Amino acid sequence: MDLYNHDTYGLCEVGAPDFRSVAQVGTKAPEFTLIGLDGKPVSLKNFIGKKHVLLEFGSIT
Amino acid sequence: MGEVPPLTELYERYQSRDFAFFIVYVREAHPGENFPHHTSFEQKLAHADKLRTLEKVHKIPILIDDMQGTTHKAYGLLPNMIYLIDRQGTVVYKSDWSDAEETDGMCASLLRLDEMKARQVPIIRQGISERLHWIPMDPAMRERIYRRSGEKAIQDYLNAKGHLPYATDDERKKSGET
Numbered sequence: 001m002d003l004y005n006h007d008t009y010g011l012c013e014v015g016a017p018d019f020r021s022v023a024q025v026g027t028k029a030p031e032f033t034l035i036g037l038d039g040k041p042v043s044l045k046n047f048i049g050k051k052h053v054l055l056e057f058g059s060i061t
Numbered sequence: 062m063g064e065v066p067p068l069t070e071l072y073e074r075y076q077s078r079d080f081a082f083f084i085v086y087v088r089e090a091h092p093g094e095n096f097p098h099h100t101s102f103e104q105k106l107a108h109a110d111k112l113r114t115l116e117k118v119h120k121i122p123i124l125i126d127d128m129q130g131t132t133h134k135a136y137g138l139l140p141n142m143i144y145l146i147d148r149q150g151t152v153v154y155k156s157d158w159s160d161a162e163e164t165d166g167m168c169a170s171l172l173r174l175d176e177m178k179a180r181q182v183p184i185i186r187q188g189i190s191e192r193l194h195w196i197p198m199d200p201a202m203r204e205r206i207y208r209r210s211g212e213k214a215i216q217d218y219l220n221a222k223g224h225l226p227y228a229t230d231d232e233r234k235k236s237g238e239t
Contacts, residue, residue: 004130007098009091009214010221012140019137019157026189029146030135034085034124037109042083042124044150051081052171053146054071056159057133058062058084060112061091061210
């Protein structure tokens, strides 16, 4: 069973870390390379030394 | 996710001042008949595009996490998180629930830092602050979001929490939530 892509809201905390224990303030942000809706990849490392980055996580529901 | 119009306002205010804003599309928090859980990346992409039209995300770029939620997990796995990362790649602000007003204050704080550096103002040290915040309940808005997902999402929430996702304080008290 795919625990990440759960089909029931009640399973959302399975495997979840303590929010305050990951990607802590004052530490290096976890690197990522993600595809945009335009199909182009975006990497955090490309902004280092250039821009501040704001990430908002979300879904439709 | 958080409300898009206030975030878009921040984007308008800061994007020309060396800020890059992104929305990271992750798993569906409340899968239902209309928006079921993801079973393929193609479906996840299609959902992300639907998010763009439903929430009118016309300016802020949407990035799509992989099927395993690698980035979502690395940042804490919650549905409405917000992070601000400075240009050195350091996390300077994180919140478990997006709040545009608070985020505005933090963006302004980074701008002040940029100005201090430009003026070569000496900095004594890097400080840290912590705070609690309170997430408001808007039953009408919540009902709209959950109905969008479908009856299954509402039933799942009721099963997990013992009250409807758009219950008022009084209704939650009646259901015995502490």
